[in-house]
Amino acid sequence: MITAEAFRQLTLSLQGTQTTLIAVSKLKPASDIEALYHLGQRDFGENYVQELVEKQAQLPADIRWHFIGHLQSNKVKYLAPFVHLIHGVDSFRLLSEISKQGEKCGRQIPCLLQLHIASEETKFGMDEKEMIELLEHYEAQRAQLGHVRIDGLMGMASFTADEEQIAAEFRNLRAMFELARQSYFLGQEHFRVLSMGMSGDYKIAIAEGSTHVRIGSLLFGQRR
Numbered sequence: 001m002i003t004a005e006a007f008r009q010l011t012l013s014l015q016g017t018q019t020t021l022i023a024v025s026k027l028k029p030a031s032d033i034e035a036l037y038h039l040g041q042r043d044f045g046e047n048y049v050q051e052l053v054e055k056q057a058q059l060p061a062d063i064r065w066h067f068i069g070h071l072q073s074n075k076v077k078y079l080a081p082f083v084h085l086i087h088g089v090d091s092f093r094l095l096s097e098i099s100k101q102g103e104k105c106g107r108q109i110p111c112l113l114q115l116h117i118a119s120e121e122t123k124f125g126m127d128e129k130e131m132i133e134l135l136e137h138y139e140a141q142r143a144q145l146g147h148v149r150i151d152g153l154m155g156m157a158s159f160t161a162d163e164e165q166i167a168a169e170f171r172n173l174r175a176m177f178e179l180a181r182q183s184y185f186l187g188q189e190h191f192r193v194l195s196m197g198m199s200g201d202y203k204i205a206i207a208e209g210s211t212h213v214r215i216g217s218l219l220f221g222q223r224r
């Protein structure tokens with residue numbers, strides 16, 4: 001069950017902020033997505049490849065599907081024909097594979113680099129040094145990577161009640177975004193996405209410059 005009231009409030013609070021709402025529908029039935037679709041929502045986020053492929057096949061074609069989970073290289077081919085944005089790229093190998101599969105589909109696939117900003121060890125993503133290494137690599141081989149496009153960065157803050165810490169982590173991501181933009185993407189308008197903020201911390205993320213918030217439980221209720 002979706003919470004229509006939560007959706008209305010969220011949409012209202014995002015008005016005027018230039019922030020895109022991605023409704024994270026992982027582990028929720030297609031009927032929930034449809035309900036939100038009928039309220040006007042078009043951007044949806046999923047974490048699991050098979051689940052996303054199944055939902056995409058049965059839901060309206062104008063939904064913009066964001067893949068926000070950890071993506072294995074051997075599964076890129078299933079998403080390549082339709083995915084709107086891949087949020088979690090954290091290796092050059094994955095970036096190359098996305099370009100290869102994009103070429104097969106005759107399209108350029110937009111993606112984000114995932115940075116590790118939380119204090120917890122378990123979350124995926126690169127540190128600043130790894131991001132720069134990847135971007136150096138990318139710069140050197142850009143001619144062969146014409147079917148992938150890097151549109152920005154994504155990150156997840158620590159799971160903590162300490163709002164100062166969360167704000168500092170988002171600020172750090174924003175700083176890395178600026179660094180990447182200035183050093184590698186100056187004048188390239190597509191490099192403009194800063195995907196940060198979830199149900200528990202999206203207000204802080206917006207205050208720190210988020211362009212895309214990924215919100216699940218606030219809209220769809222707790223997951224099993």
Ligand SMILES: *Cc1c(COP(=O)(O)O)cnc(C)c1O
Nearest residue numbers: 024068198199200214215216217
């Ligand atoms: C599940 C998930 C979300 C949504 O989390 P909520 O706390 O339910 O809003 C956002 N981003 C990523 C990467 C996720 O895996």
